[in-house]
Amino acid sequence: MAEPMPARTFLEILTGEGLRVEEVGDWRNHHRNAAGAWGPVHGVMIHHTATAGAERTVEICREGRSDLPGPLCHGVVTKDGTVHLVGFGRANHAGPGDDEVLRAVIAERALPPGNEARADGNRYFYGFECENLGDGEDPWPDGQVDAAVRAAAAICRHHGWSARSVIGHLEWQPGKVDPRGFTMGALRERVAERLK
Ligand SMILES: [Zn+2]
Numbered sequence: 001m002a003e004p005m006p007a008r009t010f011l012e013i014l015t016g017e018g019l020r021v022e023e024v025g026d027w028r029n030h031h032r033n034a035a036g037a038w039g040p041v042h043g044v045m046i047h048h049t050a051t052a053g054a055e056r057t058v059e060i061c062r063e064g065r066s067d068l069p070g071p072l073c074h075g076v077v078t079k080d081g082t083v084h085l086v087g088f089g090r091a092n093h094a095g096p097g098d099d100e101v102l103r104a105v106i107a108e109r110a111l112p113p114g115n116e117a118r119a120d121g122n123r124y125f126y127g128f129e130c131e132n133l134g135d136g137e138d139p140w141p142d143g144q145v146d147a148a149v150r151a152a153a154a155i156c157r158h159h160g161w162s163a164r165s166v167i168g169h170l171e172w173q174p175g176k177v178d179p180r181g182f183t184m185g186a187l188r189e190r191v192a193e194r195l196k
Helices: 007-016 054-063 099-107 142-159 184-195
Strands: 021-023 043-048 075-077 083-085 125-130 166-168
Touching (some): 007 021, 007 142, 043 142, 054 075, 075 142, 125 142, 142 184, 166 184
Parallel strands (some): 021 083, 043 125, 043 166, 075 125
Antiparallel strands (some): 075 083
């Protein structure tokens, strides 16, 4: 458990992890804090966007959709491995999820199956959306996966968390399939490797 870091720290730790970072608009003050709480933070959640095209993907994640106001995450990891900062604070990425999963993340133990939707994920998780169609065929360039690993590791290092604080949306909310194309176990191994 931790208080959310300030936006300037978020930018610093991401660039410090060797990431190429693009700041989009007034990302530091773009959030959904009026809709609910932000923090304490417990982990990092990884998603795929089900979209194609960097520009359009970043715009959707910043502005949201007709049924879901933006920001839809904090950082968008496009295919080229750039992290685009679109918002900071509460963001509409995680939705309601399993409180037992949340307890496991907090304790940094193995995750139980996520089969409830009771806990407010947008309050507790940093979120990264990765540009991918999520159809199981759209490739994941290694530079993109590496950027997601670095982003997650930067946050874990800052807060003193292990790789067990990094989860996929599919591990949080019943019915979600993202991210699709790699396993979260493999991603966590890479985060753990970076944190050594
Ligand atoms: Zn998602």
